[in-house]
Every structure is written in structure tokens, then in C-alpha cells.
Amino acid sequence: MEIAIILISALICMSVVAIKLSDTKLSFPFAMKKQLFTAAERQFLMLIERAVGNEFRVLCRVRLIDLLSLKTDTNKKLANSALLKAGNKHIDFVLCDKNDLTPVMAIDLVYGAGKDGHNVQRDFFVNGALDTASIPHVRIKAKNGYTLAEIRECIETKLIPLRRRQGKIPFVAANDRPEVIKRSTKPTRPLSTSRKAVA
Template sequence: MEFAIVLVMILIVVAIVAIKFSEDEVSFPFMRKTQLFSPVEHQFLDMIERAVGNEFRVMCRVRLTDVLSLRRNTNKKMAKSALIKATGKQLDYVLVSKTDMTPVLALDLVHNMGPEGHKTKRDFFVTGALDSAGIPHARIKARHGYKIEDIRACIEAKLVPLRRQQGKLPLAPEPTNSSLFTPSKRPTRPVRSSRQVAA
């Protein structure tokens, strides 16, 4: 009889301990962050939004795989390798069309703050993947003193193909009066003639 009571007591203790451990495993040890972006990221986001105005939406922290998809008929081995490399890659900001949410430009913020910095080394896989998909990629170094015009000029320099497609830029330079035209750069070496010299 005493053995049965001791056994029941042990089972109760084991059950209480098991319940306590299971509660710890399913508890949610989280708290709200004080801010979603670092001060540098927030300031840069504000500058981008002011630079692009109402033309584009600015999306933040976008996964590379959200912007790109594999081409049809891609070799399975190559596709798997590319997806493995793309997984975990993230773009700081992506400009998308307001009408259909098409990605237009990827922007990465580069800064040396902190022990390892942020995207200080160019990721050639990201740049190559975006380039193959026809999405321009701009890397802008964080520094004090940027003006909205500086950011706008950098963005517009990357959007030249899109502007030509929209008909907002001429396909070729406008013809100028030949008497007023002076080349800005002279040849640095003589140009060899393609004709053979007579012996």
C-alpha cells in the first residue's frame, strides 16, 4: 500500500515537471522592437521616397527570390544551384511600378558602421542575377550630406533604359549644329589605317 502511494506521488511530480517543461517550450519569449529600421536605414528610406515622389512604391528588405524567378527549361541542376545561392539574399530597397508592382530598380545601402559593416563587398551573384533579369542594381554608400537631388540623379542614371522605353529620353543624341560642335575628348593614340601600305 505504501509503495502504491509513493508511486502515485512520483507520477504526480513527473507529470508536474513535464507540464512545466512543455509550457516553457511553447511560450513566446518575444517583445516588440523599438524601431523597424536603424536610423541610417530610416533616413535613407525617407530620402528615396522623396527622390522618387509619387512615381514608384518603395519596398524594403525584399528577398531576391521574391523579385526573380527561374527561366523556363532551365537545367534542373543549374536551377537548384541558383536557388540555393539566391536563398537568404536580401535587397535593402526595391522600387516597383505603382500600376502593376513590377520591380524596376534594386537599391542596396552600403555602410561601414559596426564591426563588419553592411554590404561593403559587392555580391557578384546578386548583381549578375538582377542584370540577367533586366533589373538595374544600384549600391549607394551611406554618408552625411546627401541631398535629395543626389539620390534622384543616382536613381535616374540607373533608369535610363526604362526612360527610353517610356519615350522620356531620346534614343540618340539630338543633332547639333556642326559648326558649334566641338568634341569633348580627342583620340589618345593614332588610328591605324586598314589599307595596306604599298611596298
Template sequence: MEFAIVLMMLLIVVALGAIKLSDSGVAFPFRRKPQLFTPVEHSFLNLIEQAMGHEFRIVSRVRLNDIVSVRQSANKKTASQALSRASARQLDFVLVDKRDMTPVLAIDLVHNKGQDGYKAQKDWFVTGALDAAGVPHARIKVKSGYSVDEIRECLENKLIPLRRLQQRKASMPTLNPEPPKRPTRPVRSSRPAAA
């Protein structure tokens, strides 16, 4: 009987705790957004996929410090300041190589509506960091009516150094060519064996 009373009290305490935790105002005041992208970002993502999706993967909303790193020769104070500034910056889209996922091109959309438009002013820290890391940066003004060819032309202009590097690598002779295929076991002689 005493065991049943203790068990009932324990059950009541657990129930009260569950009610308190399930209160919607206390735990996590979040709700799901109806869309991940704005309509402008979504249509632009579709244009980029049609223009470059066969060759590159398109990654969206990437923090700057996800694609650049601080040189080891930098002192600790400068490195920590640069990392904190880079973690606060975000790129709208990044093209990455499908084979090894290396960043190839950073893309920012520029809205010029109003005086304080979205990324209307060029961020010199982002541009400088990407230039130092060797990642091209394309800033594209948002307007309606872009065609796939216009987007492809704009992005290909930024990818000219990458294309030249790819051509140089393709035309360079390999230092260690593949050895010719040889038998892996000794070849038998066609002469009869001596008795």
C-alpha cells in the first residue's frame, strides 16, 4: 500500500514536470518559416542551376569563414579579429567543384532599393578576404528578366582565371606517366624443358 502511494506521488511529479516543459512559451519560441528562400533568391538559384549546375554544385547562404581560412603566419590577435569578422559575413551563393567541393566562385545578390539596400554598398572586407584566398567574387544586381545566358556569361567572365588554370593543367605533361601494363607473372618459355 505504501509502495502504491509513493508510486502515485512520483507519477504526479513527472506529470507536472511534463506539463511545465510542454508549455509553448517557455521552451523554444520558434515556428517553421514558410519558405527557405525569398522569391528573388529562389528564382536566381534556378537560373544559376540552369546556367552552371551541370559543372558545379551551388551552395547557398555560406559564411565567409567556411570558405577561407587564416594564414598560419598571421599573429594570433589579427587572426582572431579576422575570424570573428569573417564569421559575421555571409555569401548568398557559392559555386563549388563537384569532384572535391573546393570553392570556385562566390556570388552576392545586390538589391539597390532604397538608401540601405541589401548589400548595396560593397563590403571591402569580404572582397579583400576572397581576393587573398584566390576565390573570385561576383556581385549581381537583382532585376527581373535575367536569362540563363546572361547569368552564364556573367559567371563565366569571373571564371576566366579558373578556365586558364584548367587548360594549363590539361596541356602539361605528366611527370610520372603510368607504366605500361606488363604481365604480373613470369612468361613461360616456348622451348621444351631440358630433361
């Protein structure tokens, strides 16, 4: 009987220790951030939203891995390497089709001083991955005083292929191109001679 009491008390002690240990593992040392975006990011987000109007939805801080998928015939080693590289990269703003949320364009804000998370130098992996997936990528230097027209022009310049597919920008037809006057390759004679005829 004494052995049973000792075993039960030992079991109770072990349970109390396990609960204490699990409490320390499950504690959450977090507090809410006062601001989700910096002042420059907030201002830029508002400009983008006004520039695109109701045509697109603007998503913020999208992971590159959420924008792209691997091609089915990619070998395993290359796939793992690409996923590892893409896993820690993100895009500041992504324009998506309003109806089905298909990604249309990636926009990155670039700080001249090299703020954390915003590389001054172009990231060739991000550019190459987005180019391969046919997602236009715009890098805009963060500065005060951008006008709505400047942001709209920057976005529309990258959207020209999409606009052509939508039929909003016509292709130049061959017969609409200005005619090029070709010169003859044969030498020509002057109509009148500049020398006086000798008698």
C-alpha cells in the first residue's frame, strides 16, 4: 500500500513538472505592433490604390513563394534550391486582378539608404523568377513628393503587354507604318554637266 502511495505521489509530481514545462513552451512573448507599415509604405500604398482605381486589388508584403509555383519537370535538387531561395523573399506590393486575384504586377519600394528588407541593389533571383513567370516587376525608389500621374505612368508602362492582350492598345499594322523611301543602289548621272564643252 505504501508503494502505491509513493508511486501516485511521484506521478503527481511528474505531472506538475510537465505542466510547468509546457507552460513555458507555450508562452507567447508578443505585443501588437503600433504600425503595420512605415510612413513611406503607407503613403505609397495610398498612391498605388488611387493610381489603379477599381481595376486591381493591391496586396502588401506577399511572399515570393506564394506568387510562383514550380514547373512540373523541375529536377528535385534544383527545385529544393529554388524553394529555399524564394522562401525568404517577399514583394512589397502586388497588383491582382479584381475578379480572380491573379497576380498582374509586382512592385517593390527601394530605399536609397538600404533600409532593412529593401535592397538597394537589384535582386537577380527575384527578377529572374518573376520574368520566367511573366509577372512584370517594378522597382520604385522611395521618396517624398511622387504625384499620382507619375505612379500611374510607371504602372501603365509595365502593363503594356496586358493592355495589348485586352485590346486596349492596338498593335501597329504593317500597312500603318510610315513608308521608308529606299534609295537606288545604282549610281546616277547628273542631268547637266558642270563642265563647258570643248570646241
